[in-house]
Structures are given as C-alpha cells and as structure tokens.
Amino acid sequence: MRFDHVTDVIGDTPLVRIDAAVHGLNNIDLYAKMELFNPFGSVKDRAAWNMVRHRLPGAADRGETVVELSSGNTAKALAVIAGMHGLPFRSVTNRMRIPEVKDLLLLLGAQIDELPGRSECLDPSDADDPLTRMYHTVSADGAGYLHTDQYFNDLNIEAHLRGTGPEIIADLDGRAPDYFIACVGTAGSSTGVARALRAHDPAVTVVGLVAEKSDFVPGIRNLDEVHEVGLFDPDVYDTIEAVSSDDAIDGLLTLVRRCGTLAGPTGGGAYQGAVRYLRRIDAGLTERRTAVFIVCDRVESYLSYLRERRPALFRQQARANTVRSLTAEDVAAARTVGVADARTWIDKEHPLIVDLRSPFAYRAQHIDRSINIVDEQFGEMLHGGLPFSTRQPVLLVCPVGEKSARYAALLARMGHPDARSLAGGVIAWRDAGAELVRD
16 A cells, blocks of 8 residues: 555555453454544544644645644644644643653654643533633634644544444444444543434444543543543444453453454553443344444553553562552542641641642742642652651642542541641642632
8 A cells, every 4th residue: 555645545544353361341342443543543633633624725724733732632633743844732631640641742853832731521611710711722713823722623523423433334334233332531532423323323332441530541431520521422432331440451362472462551441341342242142233432542652550450461570559559448538628627737736738729830829838749749758658747747738639639548548647738629629719820
C-alpha cells in the first residue's frame, strides 16, 4: 500500500478475533477493533482528524493555534496534525496524570496549560471554574484559536458513525455484532459506533463501561464525570457498568501476554468489562452470538501507571504506606470534619493544613495558612514514614474530600493520632462562605 499523506492511514483498522481459549466464552465470538493501529496510536486519531481537517485551509495564514481541552490521545493526535500543517498546538487541562503522555506532547512541540479545574471534565455553565473561563476564551470568534472542542463537537461522533461503526459491520460480512462493549471517555466513539450499528440492526445491545468512583483508569470517566460530558447520552447504552483500575490492568495483561495485542489500560478495561458482562449471558444462549470491543491505544504510554499499581510486574517490591493498600474499612474509619467544626478546630488547635490540590488550584484560592503538597508528592513523602510529628494535628484538604479522606486513613494506619479530612473539601468550604485567600 502507498499513501500520499499519513492522515490517509487513519481508519480501516483490523477486527481481530480473540481466541475462545483466552476468554472462555462458549457461545460468543469476541472481536477486538484494533484502534491502536491508527498512525498516531489511538482511536482518537479519527476524531482529531475529523474535527480539524475542514478548518486547516488558511489557518496558518490567519495565525491560529490549534487548542483542545485534553491531556491524552486527542491532544497527541492534534499535536501531530498541527505540526504537519505549520500550526502551534496548546493542550489545556486541569491535570496531566500520565507523565509519558506529557513528555510526548512536549516532544511534539505542544504548549501545555494546566489550570485549576474543579473536575476532570468541563462544565461550561460553571462560570467560576478557570477551565471553563479558558474554554470560553478559546471558543470565541476571532480569538486566534482553532478550538476542536471534543467534548461538544458532533464531528467527534461522526468520525465513528461514518468510519468505525461501518468498518465493524463490513468486517462481520455485513452483519452488526449482537453486543458492543465500549469504554466511555468523551463518549464520541461509543456513541458514533452504537448509532451506526443500530442503524443496521436495532437489536444491538450496547454496554457502556465507566471507571469506578474515586478510581482512575486512563481514558475512562467515572459515572459522575460522564454526565458532565456534552456528548454523553445515557439512552445510547442499554446498561452502564463500572470497571476498576485492577480490572483494566488484568485485561491489559491478558491482551498483551496471551493475545499479542499491546493494549493500554482502556483496552484492558474494555476487554475485562466485556468478558465479565458476556459471561453472565453466555450459558443461557442457544445460538452463537458476536461481540466487539475497542482496543483504544497502546501500552507503552502507561508504564509508569502500571509500575505504580503493580510493581511486581517490573520485579519491584510493593511500596509501603500507599493509599492503594487501604481497605474499605480503613477508609470508612477515616476522621472527617465539617466546615464549621474545622474552623473552630483551626482556631483552637492550629493544625497543619495540607492542601493536596495542584499548585494552580492552590494559587487560585486556598484556606489561609495552609501549605500546598500535591497529592502524588504527599504520597511519595509517606513512603518513608510520617513526615511530621505525631504531636502536630493535621487537616488534609482536596477538591471534594475524597482523596483527603484516603490520606487521613493512611496517616491513621501509620500511627498519627489526629489526622482529619475536610468533609466536602475546598468546594464545601467555599459554599459555606468560609474565607479563601489567593496567591
């Protein structure tokens, strides 16, 4: 095959059957749509190209900058495309959680703006959120930005409605699969493929996979977050189920080690969620069925994610004193304190207030006399033991009180007698009218 442009290689990815000896299903043929074979490495290549291609003519002459609210594969694809067309690219996010992706974006020449957003997703109606303010800035006419707007752009869905979905049908000899299992991120691929499949066969069952609450699986939103995504429509899915980071890694290892598929955690979560769902119905089937899931991207960008969660895979010892080692009982027993009681406690006992948010969020607004130690850095400190005296009471603060509760539980297990988490986090403090200061 010969192509004139690398973007001509986007799409037409293979559909590969997963051996029944691997998944153990008796009556269902399971196929993986191998989106990791797109030229920039992920399913997001389709959406990125479809959202930007019609706006590229004249963009360099107009001095425009391609910009997207993304910290992952969409940003990576757009950075490559922008560079090919002589345009700068800016990635705007409230957190870069995968260091390999950040390094790759910098290698591609991207500018990265990390802003103190309150959520992993965007809520354009929240006028006080810096991420939202940036969104409105880059979306304004004449502002000099080519904003692809993946969370609200129907061209994201269209890339899969006209591409990925019909390809699956063609590779199944003109039939739609009986089951389509999809991870939900921006909801573009799951929605577009589901619409294409159901247009061919309305009986297709669509299963949406989200991340468990307070867990992190790259490329998958949790159930609270997906409702903040403009493209998300719950009616697309017959059922929505949660997968954990452990599920994603288990699935990744199966695909990597037994299927020769170098899938990332999103693909691993899709495989594991698919097999778990299909096993519940497999025994009751009297006719053969087909099911499809998407391998979204490649494993190489997630080695640090895997090393942190499964050090034994790299022949390393599990680290001591980590929040991942906590049991549900540990977390339930964590000491929390509401805003009113916290204010009284601060005035009386003068606890050390540790704000676990990003430096950007901290500088924007924080509790007076608090110190800023980003949660990952705080976790690193705790590996070596308690970083402060047990005689010093500690109040931990995060956006909504979830991460701080886990760290309070960890400190308690490590022997600290008075470590508490601010219930509801900075959001509850602000909503109660308590004072916040700025740097």
